[in-house]
Amino acid sequence: MSLVWTLIAGFLYAEIALVLLLVLPVASPYRWNRLFKSKFLAMLAQQAHIYFFLIMGVLVLFLLEAIREMRKYSNYEQSGEVHLNVEMQHSMRLFRAQRNFYISGFAIFLVLVIRRLVTLVSAQANLLAQSEASMKQAQSATAAARSLMEDKKTEKAKEAGEDTTLNELTKLRERVQQLTADLNREKKDKEAVKSQAESLNREYDRLTEEYSKLQKQITIGGAGKSSGNKDD
Numbered sequence: 486m487s488l489v490w491t492l493i494a495g496f497l498y499a500e501i502a503l504v505l506l507l508v509l510p511v512a513s514p515y516r517w518n519r520l521f522k523s524k525f526l527a528m529l530a531q532q533a534h535i536y537f538f539l540i541m542g543v544l545v546l547f548l549l550e551a552i553r554e555m556r557k558y559s560n561y562e563q564s565g566e567v568h569l570n571v572e573m574q575h576s577m578r579l580f581r582a583q584r585n586f587y588i589s590g591f592a593i594f595l596v597l598v599i600r601r602l603v604t605l606v607s608a609q610a611n612l613l614a615q616s617e618a619s620m621k622q623a624q625s626a627t628a629a630a631r632s633l634m635e636d637k638k639t640e641k642a643k644e645a646g647e648d649t650t651l652n653e654l655t656k657l658r659e660r661v662q663q664l665t666a667d668l669n670r671e672k673k674d675k676e677a678v679k680s681q682a683e684s685l686n687r688e689y690d691r692l693t694e695e696y697s698k699l700q701k702q703i704t705i706g707g708a709g710k711s712s713g714n715k716d717d
Contacts, residue, residue, distance in 0.1 A: 493547060494588050500595035507602045514610035540596060548589040554582030 507517070558579035 497592045514606050517606045544589050544593045551586035
């Protein structure tokens with residue numbers, strides 16, 4: 486194998502290793518995305534399309550060369566008796582052309598696969614980041630909604646407590662008014678009883694005075710009759 490095809494074969498082996506690393510769960514999409522966005526790869530990514538087309542162009546040229554070699558040695562016709570060494574050399578060259586064809590073909594195919602895998606891994610990492618951000622926003626929104634609901638419940642409880650307190654104050658005011666009315670009624674009853682007692686006292690005093698006057702008159706009348714009988 487010549488030096489050029491040795492390099493292409495090494496490039497193919499490196500592509501296979503890279504595809505295995507990207508496909509197998511060796512690292513998470515976050516780490517791959519962080520690696521892709523590193524400073525070194527970011528500098529290369531600015532001219533990645535140039536490198537991509539350059540590599541593809543070189544591999545396509547070697548693929549065409551391998552196809553040409555395959556067609557050249559496949560259409561070889563033996564004329565008469567050919568020496569065994571010549572036939573072996575012809576078969577060896579055809580084998581090399583076929584080998585180079587497969588090496589360059591698989592290298593081109595894996596270049597396309599790697600490019601697609603890198604795009605998918607980056608997109609997956611971005612989607613995971615967006616989903617985590619959306620989840621955090623949803624959790625914060627849920628927490629805010631819960632706090633608002635708790636605040637509303639607290640306000641409703643305060644309003645209910647204020648309504649209950651207001652009802653109790655209203656009932657207490659009505660009770661105080663009723664007690665005040667009862668006290669006024671009792672006060673009026675006491676004043677009426679007092680006035681009745683005073684009128685009874687005055688009536689008793691008047692009757693006592695009349696009785697005493699009547700008794701005096703009876704006493705005076707009895708004394709006058711007794712004196713008249715003596716004179717007779």
